[in-house]
Amino acid sequence: MTLYHGSWLTVEKPDLSFSRTNVDFGRGFYTTPYKEQAEKWSERFQREKGAAVVSAYAFDEASLPEYRVLAFDTYCDDWLDFIAVCRRGEDASEYDLVIGGVANDRVFNTLTLYFRNFIDKAEALRRLRYEQLNSQYCFRNQALMDRHLKFIGSEVK
Numbered sequence: 001m002t003l004y005h006g007s008w009l010t011v012e013k014p015d016l017s018f019s020r021t022n023v024d025f026g027r028g029f030y031t032t033p034y035k036e037q038a039e040k041w042s043e044r045f046q047r048e049k050g051a052a053v054v055s056a057y058a059f060d061e062a063s064l065p066e067y068r069v070l071a072f073d074t075y076c077d078d079w080l081d082f083i084a085v086c087r088r089g090e091d092a093s094e095y096d097l098v099i100g101g102v103a104n105d106r107v108f109n110t111l112t113l114y115f116r117n118f119i120d121k122a123e124a125l126r127r128l129r130y131e132q133l134n135s136q137y138c139f140r141n142q143a144l145m146d147r148h149l150k151f152i153g154s155e156v157k
Helices: 035-049 061-066 077-087 105-115 121-128 142-148
Strands: 002-007 029-031 053-059 069-071 097-101 135-139 149-156
Touching: 002 029, 002 035, 035 053, 061 142, 077 097, 077 105, 077 121, 105 121, 142 149
Parallel strands: 069 097
Antiparallel strands: 002 053, 029 135, 053 149, 097 135
């Protein structure tokens, strides 16, 4: 499987020490199987950093049974609860890889309303149900990336 990462620079060897906290699935290296999605991620850096780069990787999915993987197939209660914990910086789970939907701008607006208690969980999930699920792979284990995520190349946008 090919995965993509959007940034302002080429990332040949992902390093978790550069990861941000308080994001969708916690501290990790974020990729997506959708090149267009990675291009959008990289474009947000264009004004700030002056460049938009999409790096591509080959990922060996056959390795997944060796690791602790959490996968969300839909925007659901468990996904919303996990995002909330991670965004508050309270995630203590030990998953090596988390796979699931992206909190894009429309999803982020719903999450903001939910986190500020303007809407309840049922309303948040009702709104999210109509969003097309975008997929992100959050690598949270350096050894997993080093062994099974191989750099293919990059493209400046």
